[in-house]
Amino acid sequence: MKNRKRENENFTSAPTNSMETIGTSHSSPAQHPPEACLDLVDRRERRSTTPERTDSASRDDRHSLVTAVTVVSRKARKGRGAGKFRAKSPKAVWTRKQQCPCGDWKCFATYDGDLDKTDSGPQSVKNDLGPVESMIVPYVGMIFKSDDEAFEYYGNFARKNGFSIRKERSRLSPQLGVYKRDFVCYRSGFAPARKKQMGDHHRDRKSVRCGCDAKMYLSKEVVNGISQWFVVQFSNIHNHELLEDEQVRLLPAYRKIREADQERILLLSKAGFPIHRIVKVLELEKGTEGGQLSFLERDVRNFIQNRKKVVQENDALLSEKRENDLLDLLEACRANKEADPYFVYDVALDENEKVENIAWSFGDSVRAYDVFGDVVYFDSTYRLVSYRMHFGAWLGISNHGKILLFGCVLLQDENPRAFSWALQAFLRFMKGRPPQTIITDVDLGLREAIRSELKNTKHAIPLHNILPRISRWFSAPLDLRFQEFKYEFERLCHLESADEFEFRWNQMISRFEISSDEHIALLNSFRMCWALSYARGFFLARMDSTSYRRSVDAFLKEIINTQTCLRGLMEQVALLSNYRTLSNEAQYSPLKTCLPIEEHVRGIFTPFAFHMIQHEMLLSLQYAASKMTNGSYLVSHFKKVEGERLVIWMPDDEQIHCSCKEFESSGILCRHALRVLLFKNYFQLPSKYLLGRWSQESLLFGESEQSNANIKDEWYREFNSLTGTLFSEAMLSKERSDFVHRELNKELTRLIAQVRDMPPANAVGMDISFSSTVV
Numbered sequence: 001m002k003n004r005k006r007e008n009e010n011f012t013s014a015p016t017n018s019m020e021t022i023g024t025s026h027s028s029p030a031q032h033p034p035e036a037c038l039d040l041v042d043r044r045e046r047r048s049t050t051p052e053r054t055d056s057a058s059r060d061d062r063h064s065l066v067t068a069v070t071v072v073s074r075k076a077r078k079g080r081g082a083g084k085f086r087a088k089s090p091k092a093v094w095t096r097k098q099q100c101p102c103g104d105w106k107c108f109a110t111y112d113g114d115l116d117k118t119d120s121g122p123q124s125v126k127n128d129l130g131p132v133e134s135m136i137v138p139y140v141g142m143i144f145k146s147d148d149e150a151f152e153y154y155g156n157f158a159r160k161n162g163f164s165i166r167k168e169r170s171r172l173s174p175q176l177g178v179y180k181r182d183f184v185c186y187r188s189g190f191a192p193a194r195k196k197q198m199g200d201h202h203r204d205r206k207s208v209r210c211g212c213d214a215k216m217y218l219s220k221e222v223v224n225g226i227s228q229w230f231v232v233q234f235s236n237i238h239n240h241e242l243l244e245d246e247q248v249r250l251l252p253a254y255r256k257i258r259e260a261d262q263e264r265i266l267l268l269s270k271a272g273f274p275i276h277r278i279v280k281v282l283e284l285e286k287g288t289e290g291g292q293l294s295f296l297e298r299d300v301r302n303f304i305q306n307r308k309k310v311v312q313e314n315d316a317l318l319s320e321k322r323e324n325d326l327l328d329l330l331e332a333c334r335a336n337k338e339a340d341p342y343f344v345y346d347v348a349l350d351e352n353e354k355v356e357n358i359a360w361s362f363g364d365s366v367r368a369y370d371v372f373g374d375v376v377y378f379d380s381t382y383r384l385v386s387y388r389m390h391f392g393a394w395l396g397i398s399n400h401g402k403i404l405l406f407g408c409v410l411l412q413d414e415n416p417r418a419f420s421w422a423l424q425a426f427l428r429f430m431k432g433r434p435p436q437t438i439i440t441d442v443d444l445g446l447r448e449a450i451r452s453e454l455k456n457t458k459h460a461i462p463l464h465n466i467l468p469r470i471s472r473w474f475s476a477p478l479d480l481r482f483q484e485f486k487y488e489f490e491r492l493c494h495l496e497s498a499d500e501f502e503f504r505w506n507q508m509i510s511r512f513e514i515s516s517d518e519h520i521a522l523l524n525s526f527r528m529c530w531a532l533s534y535a536r537g538f539f540l541a542r543m544d545s546t547s548y549r550r551s552v553d554a555f556l557k558e559i560i561n562t563q564t565c566l567r568g569l570m571e572q573v574a575l576l577s578n579y580r581t582l583s584n585e586a587q588y589s590p591l592k593t594c595l596p597i598e599e600h601v602r603g604i605f606t607p608f609a610f611h612m613i614q615h616e617m618l619l620s621l622q623y624a625a626s627k628m629t630n631g632s633y634l635v636s637h638f639k640k641v642e643g644e645r646l647v648i649w650m651p652d653d654e655q656i657h658c659s660c661k662e663f664e665s666s667g668i669l670c671r672h673a674l675r676v677l678l679f680k681n682y683f684q685l686p687s688k689y690l691l692g693r694w695s696q697e698s699l700l701f702g703e704s705e706q707s708n709a710n711i712k713d714e715w716y717r718e719f720n721s722l723t724g725t726l727f728s729e730a731m732l733s734k735e736r737s738d739f740v741h742r743e744l745n746k747e748l749t750r751l752i753a754q755v756r757d758m759p760p761a762n763a764v765g766m767d768i769s770f771s772s773t774v775v
Contacts, residue, residue, distance in 0.1 A: 135156070135157060135160065137157070137236075138153070138154060138157060138216055138231055138234050139231065139234060140231055140232065140233065140234055141230060141231060142230070142231040142234075143228050143229070143230055143231075144218070144228070144229040144230075144231075145228065145229070146227075146229065147178070147181045147218060147220070147229050149229075150181070150183070150216070150218055150229055150231075151165075151167065151181075151183060154183050154216050155253070158185075159248060159254060161236075161242060162242030162243040162244065162245075162247075162248050163185055163186060163187070163214070163238065163242055163243065163248070163251075164185075164186040164248070164251045164252075164253035164254060165183050165184065165185060165186060165216075165253070166183070166184060166185075166186050166188075166253070167181070167182070167183060168182040168183065168184045168188065168189075168215075169181075169182040170182070176220055176222070176227075178220070179219065179220040180217070180218065180219050180220070181217070181218040181229070182215065182217050182218075183215065183216045183217075183218070184212075184214065184215045184216075185212040185213075185214035185215065185238065186208065186251065186253065187208055187209050187210050187211075187212040187238075187240050188209065188211070188212045188213070188214065188215065189209050189211065190207070190209050190210075190211055191207030191209050210239060210240050211239065212238050212239050212240055213235055213237055213238075213239070214235055214236050214237060214238050215233065215234070215235050216231060216233070216234045216235075217231070217232050217233040217234070218230065218231060218232065219232045249294065250296070254294070255294065255295045255296060255299050256294060256295065257294075257295050257299060257300070257303055258294075261282065261295075262303065264282065264285075265278055265282075265300055265303060265304065266304075266307065268281060269304050275297055275300055275301050275304070276297060278300055279293065279297050279300055321386075321387075322386075322387045322388065322389075323354060323355075325387065325565050325566040325567070326354075326355040326358065326387075326410075326566065327355065328565070328566065328567050329355075329358060329410075329566040329567055329569075329570060330347060330355060330358065332567050332570050333345040333347075333358070333360055333570075336360075336362075336570075336574075340362065340363050341363075342362075342363025342366055342367075343360070343361070343362055343363055344360065344361050344366065344428070344429045345358065345359065345360035345361070346358070346359050346360075346425040346428065346429075347359075348421055350412075356412045357409065357410065357411050357412060357418060357421055357422065358409070358410050359407060359408065359409035359410070359422060359425040359426065359429075360407065360408060360409075360570070360573075361394075361406060361407035361408075361426075361429040361430075361577075362573075362574060362577040362578075364577050364578055365404070365405055365406045365407055365577045366406075366429060366430065366431075368396065368398070368404045368406065369396070369404075369406050369430050369433075370433075371693070372396045372397065372398055372399070372404055372693060373396060373406065373430060373433065373435055374435060374436045374437070374539060374541065374693065375396060375397070375435060375436060375437045375438075375439065375539060375540055375541045375543055376394050376395070376396060376406065376435040376437070376438050376439070377394070377395040377396065377438075377439045377440075377543050377548075377552065378392060378393070378394055378395075378438055378439070378440050378446075379392065379393050379395065379440075379441070379552060379556060380392040380411075380414065380419075380440075380441070380443070380446065381441060382556055382560055384410070384560070387410075387566070389410045389411060389412060390410070390411045390412075390413070390414050390418075391408070391409075391410060391556075391560065392408065392409040392410075392411060392422060393405060393407070393408050393409075393556060393559075394406040394407045394408075394426055395552060395555075396543075397541055397542070397543055397548065399606045399608070399609065399693055399694050399695060399696075400606050400607070400608050401606075401608035401609075403551055403552065403555050405555075405573065405576050405577050406426075406429075406430075407426055407429055408573050409422045409425065409426075410566075414443070414445060414446075415445050416445040416446075416448040416449050416452075418445075419443075419445055419446045419448075419449035419450075420449040420452055420453055422449075423449055423450065423453040423454060424453055427453065427454075434454050434456060434457045435454075435457055436457065436458065436538075436539050437457065437458045437459075437460055437538045437539055437540060438450060438454060438457050438458070438459055438460070439460050439461070439462060439540065439543055439544060440459065440460075440461060441461065441465050442461060442465060442466070442469075442522070442526060444522075444525075447459065447526070447529075458535075458538045458539075459529050460529055460530075460535050460538050460540060460544065461526060461529040461530040461535075462530070462544040462545075462549065463493055463530060463532075463544075464544075464546045464549055465530075465549075466493075466523070466530050467490070467493075469519075470486055470489060471486070473517075473519040474486075474514070474517075474519065474520075477514065477517060478512060478514070481512060485508070485512050488508050489508070492504055492505055492508065492531070493530070493531060493532060494532055495531075495532070495533045496532070496533055496536065496659065496660075497533055498531075498533045498534055500533070501527075501531055501533040501534075505524075505527070509524075536660075536661045536664075536665065537661050537664045537665070538664075538665065539664060539665060539666075539667070540665050540666065541666060541667060541693070542612070542666050542668075555576070558572070558576070559572050559573060559576065589602055589607050589610050589611065589614070592614060592617075592618060593617055593618065593621070595617060595678070596683035596684065597617065597674070597677065597678070597682065597683060597684060597685055598614060598617055600683065600684040600685065601613055601614075601685060601690075602614075603696075603723070603726075604690050604695055604696065605690075605694050605695060605696065606694060606695070606696050608694075609668065609694035609695075612666070612668045613668050613669060613674075616662075616668065616669065616670055616671045616674055617671075617674055619671040620671040620672070620674040620675040620678065622637055622638055622639075623635050623636065623637055623638070623671060623672065623675045624636055624638060624675075625647070625675050625676050625679045631648075631649065632646055632647065632648045632649070633646075633647040633648075633649060633676045633679070634646060634647075635647055635658075635672040635675050635676065645658055645659050645660055645670075645672040646658070646659045647659070647672050647673055647675075647676045649676055649680070651680075654686040654688070655686075655688075656669075656673045656676060656677065656686075656689075657673075658670050658672045658673045660672060663689065667691045667693060667694060668694070669685065669689050726740065726744075
């Protein structure tokens with residue numbers, strides 16, 4: 001007893017730390033006998049009630065008792081209560097583990113029968129905890145920066161000790177907001193009684209709550225303007241068995257499905273895998289044994305069911321929002337129709353009398369189509385995901401190279417029926433006048449609709465919509481032969497002869513053995529739309545270029561990205577359809593050659609069109625023209641960078657045709673034809689090659705459309721030629737421009753006065769013509 005008393009006195013005199021830690025201790029259990037530790041705790045409990053002790057010592061003792069953690073031995077606690085003595089027989093054995101004042105969790109005592117009889121033999125000293133990460137036990141007065149940090153800390157502490165926690169109560173004040181938080185053991189409290197309704201079958205599932213008193217209460221205080229959370233009450237006394245590591249991971253609080261696993265589960269579920277197969281696949285992918293995942297099979301089932309439920313609820317909300325926004329868009333169309341009589345729209349309803357498709361076009365767009373509707377670019381590649389509708393736009397190009405928006409459409413589906421309805425609506429908007437050419441992407445349904453509704457319109461697909469797909473379609477099937485195939489395919493694209501194209505196309509298919517490939521069959525069915533040997537004569541107005549495609553993408557993204565609802569989308573379309581706001585300021589384009597033709601064209605064409613023909617003029621100087629016996633010309637490059645071109649010149653009608661068909665495609669004379677005109681000593685282009693769509697005069701918003709319609713094309717072109725020449729000459733010097741400005745005002749005032757004195761109706765038809773030699 002002397003030795004035990006001496007050892008206890010040594011323990012008592014040892015300084016205790018108010019912040020005990022859980023972890024492996026460097027002290028051996030043999031150095032701290034269990035009897036001494038237990039005797040010390042009993043004496044500290046008795047001593048804490050005596051008033052003679054100081055407040056500091058009393059507070060330390062109470063803190064040691066509060067932070068005493070009752071943990072059942074990891075091997076012997078199964079079926080026994082932790083922190084509670086339950087004697088089923090006189091021979092019953094209870095294992096109680098407490099933290100020794102020295103801070104060592106390895107000190108424990110085994111009681112057999114009566115508390116007074118303790119066995120301090122070596123067999124009573126057990127350490128089944130294993131190495132645990134060092135962690136401070138929560139204590140009264142502990143400070144946290146936030147309640148979330150405290151909850152995370154307490155949750156980690158709970159997991160290391162075989163239980164989980166939940167949030168119980170919180171208190172709110174207008175000044176501090178949430179200022180109290182209660183965290184309790186997952187088995188705290190008791191489950192409320194369930195009310196069973198008659199006729200309904202409910203599972204009689206027992207609750208895990210058993211009134212456990214383990215808890216940690218927090219209170220928020222503001223110190224020096226900083227919010228802090230203090231532990232005001234803590235208890236770690238449990239009335240239930242604590243779990244092993246292999247069991248605690250199965251508590252619902254710790255069965256979490258990570259985001260990466262969620263995506264994998266959804267992918268496998270969409271592929272048709274059953275639940276047990278999904279779990280097996282995840283175990284194989286992670287290399288874990290069966291049942292060792294951080295979640296259970298029922299968690300996977302619940303996750304999939306909940307996700308399906310969320311998707312269904314979102315679909316219902318989206319469907320309701322879509323229907324409301326479509327009705328709102330329809331009301332906006334009606335309001336625009338009342339404000340602008342030239343505004344047109346059309347709507348298609350489904351069998352439930354709900355909006356299925358809707359298309360519209362503003363008055364400015366209709367007027368723009370009257371002038372520049374020779375070529376239409378129909379883009380249907382964008383989709384409004386939130387509304388599950390496809391957005392289509394009819395686009396064009398102005399004489400200044402600006403994108404024109406002719407109309408828009410929203411389609412429920414992308415099928416021949418929907419596309420046919422869209423094209424029919426567009427033709428109604430444009431008074432039944434179809435375009436010469438329509439440019440689209442590769443789409444079988446759209447092609448079928450074009451063949452049905454636009455029978456006299458040529459269908460073109462730019463090569464920049466074809467070539468990027470070649471690698472995706474044929475790189476894997478052809479493997480090492482793909483580069484050879486790609487080179488041969490690009491050569492075929494630029495062949496001029498249709499017969500030669502057909503021969504070499506079939507030869508290429510046989511050579512690479514791809515006749516059964518679905519993509520080669522798709523290309524073959526569209527070959528008359530994308531192969532230049534067929535589409536070279538289509539009028540495209542340079543809208544098949546990659547630069548125009550990039551401009552279209554930027555233009556449409558400006559519409560799609562700024563929309564928050566369908567009404568907002570219409571407002572953005574209205575803004576971009578107002579062509580009066582487009583900046584078409586006159587730009588001075590410098591001459592790059594001394595050719596009279598260049599100076600003549602500069603006064604007629606817009607800067608955009610003039611730059612195109614100026615480029616051709618510069619290149620024409622690198623070509624030589626050789627006259628043939630039949631009156632035609634053979635034009636070739638001095639370095640033979642391209643093949644020879646055949647140019648046919650008919651002097652009687654001043655008609656010129658080149659085998660490259662550039663003028664038929666863009667409305668701009670090619671370098672080969674310009675070379676022949678220079679060879680024939682032409683100082684001005686024939687009027688028929690000065691297309692009105694590229695002229696400086698804007699035909700969009702004339703003051704008298706009826707008068708413009710009655711003006712003869714020949715007189716109009718020659719009038720433009722005269723004014724263009726006058727403008728070009730006047731801009732050469734300030735003296736010239738001042739003279740022309742002064743004299744022109746005088747002459748125009750006189751002419752206007754004379755014209756006003758004339759009768760409005762022509763009593764006698766007059767043939768007004770100007771000599772092409774007038775300067």
